[in-house]
Amino acid sequence: MRLRTPREKRILYIKTAARWFLYYFLIFFSFIFMTSGTWMKPILLIPIPIFISVNNNQYASVFTGAMCGFLIDISCGKLFGYNAVLLSIFCIATSLAFELYLKNKFVNCILISAAAAFIQCWLDYKFYYQMWKYDDVERIFWKVSMKVWFYTVISSFFVYLLIKLINRFLMPKAHLTIEEAIITRNQQQ
Amino acid sequence: MREFIKSTRFKILLAFLAFLVGIMIYAVTKGGYSVSGVSFINTLTKPFRKASNSISMSFEKKLDKMKNADEYYEENERLKAQIGEMNKKLTDYDSIKAERDELRKFVSIKEEHEDYILSVPCKVMGFVTNDPFRSFTIDKGKADGIEPNCPVVTAEGLVGITVEVSEHVSTVRTILSPDLSVAAVCSASNADSGIIEGGVAAAESGRTRLIHVSPKHKLKEGDLMITAGSSGMFPRDYPIGTIKSIGYDSNGLSVTAVIEPCSDITRLTSVIVITDFSGKREDD
Numbered sequence: 001m002r003l004r005t006p007r008e009k010r011i012l013y014i015k016t017a018a019r020w021f022l023y024y025f026l027i028f029f030s031f032i033f034m035t036s037g038t039w040m041k042p043i044l045l046i047p048i049p050i051f052i053s054v055n056n057n058q059y060a061s062v063f064t065g066a067m068c069g070f071l072i073d074i075s076c077g078k079l080f081g082y083n084a085v086l087l088s089i090f091c092i093a094t095s096l097a098f099e100l101y102l103k104n105k106f107v108n109c110i111l112i113s114a115a116a117a118f119i120q121c122w123l124d125y126k127f128y129y130q131m132w133k134y135d136d137v138e139r140i141f142w143k144v145s146m147k148v149w150f151y152t153v154i155s156s157f158f159v160y161l162l163i164k165l166i167n168r169f170l171m172p173k174a175h176l177t178i179e180e181a182i183i184t185r186n187q188q189q
Numbered sequence: 190m191r192e193f194i195k196s197t198r199f200k201i202l203l204a205f206l207a208f209l210v211g212i213m214i215y216a217v218t219k220g221g222y223s224v225s226g227v228s229f230i231n232t233l234t235k236p237f238r239k240a241s242n243s244i245s246m247s248f249e250k251k252l253d254k255m256k257n258a259d260e261y262y263e264e265n266e267r268l269k270a271q272i273g274e275m276n277k278k279l280t281d282y283d284s285i286k287a288e289r290d291e292l293r294k295f296v297s298i299k300e301e302h303e304d305y306i307l308s309v310p311c312k313v314m315g316f317v318t319n320d321p322f323r324s325f326t327i328d329k330g331k332a333d334g335i336e337p338n339c340p341v342v343t344a345e346g347l348v349g350i351t352v353e354v355s356e357h358v359s360t361v362r363t364i365l366s367p368d369l370s371v372a373a374v375c376s377a378s379n380a381d382s383g384i385i386e387g388g389v390a391a392a393e394s395g396r397t398r399l400i401h402v403s404p405k406h407k408l409k410e411g412d413l414m415i416t417a418g419s420s421g422m423f424p425r426d427y428p429i430g431t432i433k434s435i436g437y438d439s440n441g442l443s444v445t446a447v448i449e450p451c452s453d454i455t456r457l458t459s460v461i462v463i464t465d466f467s468g469k470r471e472d473d
Contacts, residue, residue, distance in 0.1 A: 028234075028237075031234065032234065032237050032238060032241045033241070034318045035234075035238045035241070035242070035314075035315050035318065035326075036238065036241040036242040036244070036245035036246075036315055037242065037245030037246060037248075037249050037315065037316075038246070038249065038315075038316050038455065039249060040319050041318055041319065043318070043319075058198060058202055059198075059201075059202075062202055062205055062206075066205070066209055069209075070226065070230070071230070073227075074227055074230055074231065075317070075318045076317060076318045076319060076320070077317040077318075077320060077324055077353070077360055079213060079216055079217065080212065080213065080216035080223070080224055080226070080227055081209055081210070081212040081213030081214075081215075081216055082213055084209050084212070084213075085206060085209045085210055085213060088205065088206055088209060089206070092202055096190075096193065100190060100193075129389075132367070132368075134367045134388065134389050135367075135388050135389060135390070135439070136388065136389040136390045137389055139389050139390060139393070140321055140389055143321075143393070144319060144321050148319050
């Protein structure tokens, strides 16, 4: 992307700052939502960093993933850092996968998010319940873990739309020179 | 991909992951106290969580009313019939006695147990997200004299124990959890004892279990189980719950009972933490 004028640069900085502010506001709101009430709730802090990673580099992704992971640890009462490690890995993998192999499509995003949520729920069940061999522990898998996973997948549709909306207005668009455009087009063909 | 693995970027990301694992290990060694990051986030988000939780609770209450209207109607009818039946039986003396008993529940716990050092009443900020054993957070912490492993009670009975304490917020593990074991004894006989320990199936209906009871027991439904106080973690003679049903465990060797906790753990709004009592075990 080429930035020719100081005005273009200024707009880029403002848009980027606003975009990240909205991302983190969404994260904060999801954390508050997750810590309220008594009902079973989706883990909104999984799809959010995953969808953020789709459009951002690995450094931003890993930091956001770690941040969301720490917040999940606090709201779900897990070992501090456990979900941070998990989500950091998910976010790096997502960022790389979309950079190298996948196209930024709705189905791809939802599938990746659903897979990440499933792994998180499954590991949570393994480490926090099944490993301790409680009686009737499999009930937790079907009645808690799978339910939470299902809610998370459903809610990720809405999260996707929100992130898409933020990106649509605030994600800087690539301005290519005619030569670059021709090269890119040739590469795609 | 190969280029990425060889790049400096990859090494930086690996170093960051190692740093996160380090934080995790550090958190394990804290022995019940939150790491400073958690304390900071908990303190920062406390007012938002409180406000959001109160909105959520009132919203849930309204939805619950709409969702279970038929059930409540039936329950209401049943209770009305029950009340009518009881009214016939009760004399004025009985009603005064019942009223007195009801009021006695609210008499300060301190008056009944002079040796207890109690915290100020703690508000339940919210239940831990998606926890099947109903752990919850309260709005008091280290700054209010609360430490890890302090018993948490209501006037009705034992609720649980503090497990993670931040500066102004604490997490409470309830007696519905299989990770909390409480030595209990029957208040009627003062002889039949067992261990109160939660179970997955019992927790679904807000109940807990009494396990490791001798086959020669004399327990019956409705008996009140109280704390034995033998471990030094809980004070003696504090009510836990009443026996709902008695049966054998899966191996058929020892008796187990389903216990209805004296306090409805699924609907708690405020609790009290016992920070000290006579006979408390001092941790090294």
